[in-house]
Amino acid sequence: MQLESEVKRIRQRALEELRARGSFAAWREKDFLYGEEVDAGVIVLSTRGCAWALRAGCTMCGYIYDSSRSVSQEEVLQQFKDGITKIGDVAYLKVFNSGSFFDSGEIARETRREIYRLVNSLGVKRLQVESRPEYISEQVLEEAAELLEPELEVGIGLETTSDYIREVCINKGFTLEEFIRALEACRSTGVKVKAYLLIKPPFMTEAEAIEDAVKSGVEAARMGVDRLSFNPVNVQRGTLVEELFYKREYRPPWLWSVVEVIMRVKAEVSIPVVCSPSGGGTRRGAHNCGKCDSRVLSAIRRFSSTQELHHIEELTCNCRQSWKEELNLEVFER
Ligand code: SF4
Ligand SMILES: [Zn+2]
Numbered sequence: 001m002q003l004e005s006e007v008k009r010i011r012q013r014a015l016e017e018l019r020a021r022g023s024f025a026a027w028r029e030k031d032f033l034y035g036e037e038v039d040a041g042v043i044v045l046s047t048r049g050c051a052w053a054l055r056a057g058c059t060m061c062g063y064i065y066d067s068s069r070s071v072s073q074e075e076v077l078q079q080f081k082d083g084i085t086k087i088g089d090v091a092y093l094k095v096f097n098s099g100s101f102f103d104s105g106e107i108a109r110e111t112r113r114e115i116y117r118l119v120n121s122l123g124v125k126r127l128q129v130e131s132r133p134e135y136i137s138e139q140v141l142e143e144a145a146e147l148l149e150p151e152l153e154v155g156i157g158l159e160t161t162s163d164y165i166r167e168v169c170i171n172k173g174f175t176l177e178e179f180i181r182a183l184e185a186c187r188s189t190g191v192k193v194k195a196y197l198l199i200k201p202p203f204m205t206e207a208e209a210i211e212d213a214v215k216s217g218v219e220a221a222r223m224g225v226d227r228l229s230f231n232p233v234n235v236q237r238g239t240l241v242e243e244l245f246y247k248r249e250y251r252p253p254w255l256w257s258v259v260e261v262i263m264r265v266k267a268e269v270s271i272p273v274v275c276s277p278s279g280g281g282t283r284r285g286a287h288n289c290g291k292c293d294s295r296v297l298s299a300i301r302r303f304s305s306t307q308e309l310h311h312i313e314e315l316t317c318n319c320r321q322s323w324k325e326e327l328n329l330e331v332f333e334r
Contacts, residue, residue, distance in 0.1 A: 014238025043083030050099030062236030063098035101129035133182035289319035
């Protein structure tokens with residue numbers, strides 16, 4: 001397939017050029033849990049990286065360049081320990097590895113088990129991890145449920161409910177059917193599911209991207225996911241999206257599009273809808289005119305941690321009109 005070979009070419013060249021740093025990151029933030037704003041902590045572990053990204057990967061994802069192929073399981077566990085020391089007490093702990101927590105090639109079974117034991121000593125209410133659907137089985141979920149005292153939530157990068165867009169624009173490498181199988185495995189073992197949805201994959205107009213994100217959010221909620229997280233695309237290094245960006249064939253979404261998606265989805269669903277735009281307000285991230293970006297971004301963050309729509313309902317700026325005109329123009333140009 002042409003898209004896959006193109007993504008593979010870009011991936012291999014960037015992997016050769018960039019030396020992996022193998023570092024981890026950890027920080028505190030606010031999130032929404034059990035009807036209220038809570039303190040959350042994020043630990044990003046550096047592992048050998050997402051197996052799908054090592055083959056070719058998704059068109060917008062450059063996380064693989066933060067991984068380290070030589071990292072040992074002892075080092076992964078040490079990163080986790082350093083992370084929990086750094087973030088302190090939180091109600092909601094999110095452990096990301098820019099890949100799949102349940103892929104034993106990234107995080108070995110014994111490392112996962114040790115992480116569960118350590119999490120039990122922290123007094124958190126919920127642990128969130130991330131995984132592609134192919135690594136989510138009843139077996140790994142039952143083991144987690146057995147060892148883990150807090151609730152478990154698995155984030156899955158569904159990106160869109162359209163198989164066509166997921167394949168042709170994102171090169172995601174799994175189908176909606178595979179996502180539903182993973183969702184059912186989670187539901188039958190009492191594990192919560194957070195679906196990540198993309199706003200503006202490449203090869204789509206802004207207006208098409210808004211419609212797809214809204215439709216996907218509403219459909220994923222109907223399928224039974226417990227939380228929606230919208231990720232506006234940001235231009236990451238060594239990706240197909242970056243090549244399009246350099247050729248002026250890709251512009252990250254407007255923050256107004258993000259606000260529009262959140263408001264329309266929130267009006268239709270009863271589950272939490274969250275969004276924390278990476279790189280927001282920069283040329284490589286979701287942005288508006290420059291003058292209103294930080295105000296709109298902080299409103300989106302306030303909405304995410306409180307679920308109160310008034311934070312984003314009354315935002316204004318002169319550029320909102322330009323955004324509307326651009327949406328209309330795109331339709332006209334096609
Ligand atoms: S988006 Fe997820 S599945 Fe795709 S390459 Fe990145 S880490 Fe892997
Ligand atoms: Zn503006």
